[in-house]
Amino acid sequence: MKQVVEHQSDILVIGSGAAGLTLALHLAEKSQVILLSKGPLSEGSTYYAQGGIASVFDEDDTVESHVADTLVAGAGLCDEPVVKFTAENAKASMEWLIQCGVAFDKEETSDGDTANAPYHLTREGGHSHRRILHAADATGKEVQVTLQDRARQHPNILVLERYNAIDLITSRKLNLSGNRVLGAYVWNRDVEQVETVKARFVAIATGGSSKVYQYTSNPDIASGDGIAMAWRSGCRVANMEFNQFHPTCLYHADARNFLLTEALRGEGAYLRRPDGTRFMPEFDDRAELAPRDIVARAIDYEMKRLGSDCVYLDITHKPADFVIKHFPTIYKRCLEFGIDITTDPIPVVPAAHYTCGGVMTDLHGQTDLNGLYAIGEVAYTGLHGANRLASNSLLECLVFARAAGEDIAGLLHKIPMPGQLPAWDESKVSNSDEEVVIAHNWHELRLFMWDYVGIVRSDKRLERALRRCAMLQQEIQEYYSNFRVSNNLLELRNLVQVAELIIRSAMERKESRGLHYNIDHPQLLDNPTPTILQPDR
Numbered sequence: 001m002k003q004v005v006e007h008q009s010d011i012l013v014i015g016s017g018a019a020g021l022t023l024a025l026h027l028a029e030k031s032q033v034i035l036l037s038k039g040p041l042s043e044g045s046t047y048y049a050q051g052g053i054a055s056v057f058d059e060d061d062t063v064e065s066h067v068a069d070t071l072v073a074g075a076g077l078c079d080e081p082v083v084k085f086t087a088e089n090a091k092a093s094m095e096w097l098i099q100c101g102v103a104f105d106k107e108e109t110s111d112g113d114t115a116n117a118p119y120h121l122t123r124e125g126g127h128s129h130r131r132i133l134h135a136a137d138a139t140g141k142e143v144q145v146t147l148q149d150r151a152r153q154h155p156n157i158l159v160l161e162r163y164n165a166i167d168l169i170t171s172r173k174l175n176l177s178g179n180r181v182l183g184a185y186v187w188n189r190d191v192e193q194v195e196t197v198k199a200r201f202v203a204i205a206t207g208g209s210s211k212v213y214q215y216t217s218n219p220d221i222a223s224g225d226g227i228a229m230a231w232r233s234g235c236r237v238a239n240m241e242f243n244q245f246h247p248t249c250l251y252h253a254d255a256r257n258f259l260l261t262e263a264l265r266g267e268g269a270y271l272r273r274p275d276g277t278r279f280m281p282e283f284d285d286r287a288e289l290a291p292r293d294i295v296a297r298a299i300d301y302e303m304k305r306l307g308s309d310c311v312y313l314d315i316t317h318k319p320a321d322f323v324i325k326h327f328p329t330i331y332k333r334c335l336e337f338g339i340d341i342t343t344d345p346i347p348v349v350p351a352a353h354y355t356c357g358g359v360m361t362d363l364h365g366q367t368d369l370n371g372l373y374a375i376g377e378v379a380y381t382g383l384h385g386a387n388r389l390a391s392n393s394l395l396e397c398l399v400f401a402r403a404a405g406e407d408i409a410g411l412l413h414k415i416p417m418p419g420q421l422p423a424w425d426e427s428k429v430s431n432s433d434e435e436v437v438i439a440h441n442w443h444e445l446r447l448f449m450w451d452y453v454g455i456v457r458s459d460k461r462l463e464r465a466l467r468r469c470a471m472l473q474q475e476i477q478e479y480y481s482n483f484r485v486s487n488n489l490l491e492l493r494n495l496v497q498v499a500e501l502i503i504r505s506a507m508e509r510k511e512s513r514g515l516h517y518n519i520d521h522p523q524l525l526d527n528p529t530p531t532i533l534q535p536d537r
Contacts, residue, residue, distance in 0.1 A: 074385020
């Protein structure tokens with residue numbers, strides 16, 4: 001019989017990307033933190049983020065301009081006070097990162113001394129100024145590695161790697177008074193057993209849900225776990241219909257999930273048809289620098305119109321040394337597939353990239369459930385509206401992690417540690433000999449989401465998707481009730497829940513706005529509002 005394991009901490013942080021690490025480091029000075037990572041500590045979307053982080057560092061730029069650009073990209077659905085809060089706190093968040101040791105690129109100086117040189121700022125689609133701090137084309141890796149090294153060394157942070165969060169434990173689920181989060185059931189993948197974590201506060205920083213689609217730029221862990229867990233615990237979600245498809249992922253059979261940063265277009269790369277002609281000027285006055293939703297739809301349209309497997313991203317007109325210096329990671333990676341980006345156009349396709357909606361929070365990251373916080377891509381703060389402005393994603397992680405940290409720190413002394421929590425009950429389940437069922441359902445889900453709930457949608461496609469989703473949910477719930485948990489089963493259970501939320505949100509929006517385009521409702525409504533779904537309690 002396996003030993004019952006219960007962990008205890010002041011704060012349980014579920015997720016180990018920029019949001020989770022930032023929160024853990026801010027709180028660890030005065031409290032005990034457990035940091036839960038589903039895979040290795042670095043295996044999240046942060047590590048793979050190439051472009052950079054938006055913040056006003058240029059004398060000619062202003063916070064007001066950053067706010068205005070964000071509002072335009074958000075297509076009328078941003079929460080303006082939240083946008084202002086984020087932009088106003090951006091520089092302080094960047095300075096904290098720099099103090100932690102993150103090495104952003106600086107301008108070259110004539111004497112080679114970069115110590116006092118200004119930071120090199122790049123520009124991306126939707127931005128009116130150069131305001132993107134970056135570390136070459138591997139900014140996320142620089143941030144992730146720097147923060148995770150500090151977290152590993154901190155005596156008050158216990159890192160648990162290869163642990164899946166299964167479900168939140170709440171007072172309501174235990175038939176206690178009130179409704180507060182008390183901890184979580186977690187699955188130790190190495191020993192294949194369920195353990196319990198009790199905590200005064202829980203923060204979900206699990207990233208987005210782009211793995212619900214057949215083609216995605218995200219790592220495998222992006223399965224919507226935090227959104228599904230929060231929904232099952234009674235939290236509202238908002239704007240789940242707005243899934244950002246990154247316009248340019250490398251199209252190559254062996255190059256799974258490799259994203260080509262928007263900074264390529266920011267530095268002058270063109271999008272071309274297979275015959276070499278440009279097409280973006282025909283779709284938008286900003287051409288290649290238009291927001292991502294416009295660029296992704298244009299590529300999708302051209303591929304379908306021409307029957308082409310891909311289009312091409314071309315930066316060959318720039319000097320080779322410039323390209324190699326600014327995009328060393330992409331240059332080396334493409335060479336592995338026989339593509340020299342200094343001389344060859346790069347074959348690209350859109351792929352699901354970012355979840356603009358999520359668990360509803362306030363300015364401190366607090367959700368509807370007392371003691372539960374949501375930060376980063378898992379959350380809906382109101383920052384992104386109907387479309388995320390480039391390089392605002394890591395910024396949101398950092399700003400709201402710091403805000404949540406301040407809020408939790410001020411409440412810690414008021415909240416007692418929960419009492420003994422019930423252990424996970426496996427007495428009525430058995431080991432499965434039908435893993436093929438999970439694999440089949442997995443593929444079916446991701447395929448119909450891509451075909452019916454992708455870049456271009458229709459009422460009929462959404463209705464079909466919802467019917468299929470309901471059938472899968474019933475089958476998966478029956479499976480979940482009868483067999484012991486596994487990584488694939490837990491992720492599939494969460495993905496099918498998130499798929500339902502995306503479909504239902506898309507069906508409620510009777511217009512085409514931002515990332516949501518429905519051919520049956522091509523118009524814009526005069527007074528748009530966020531799509532808010534309320535769970536049955």
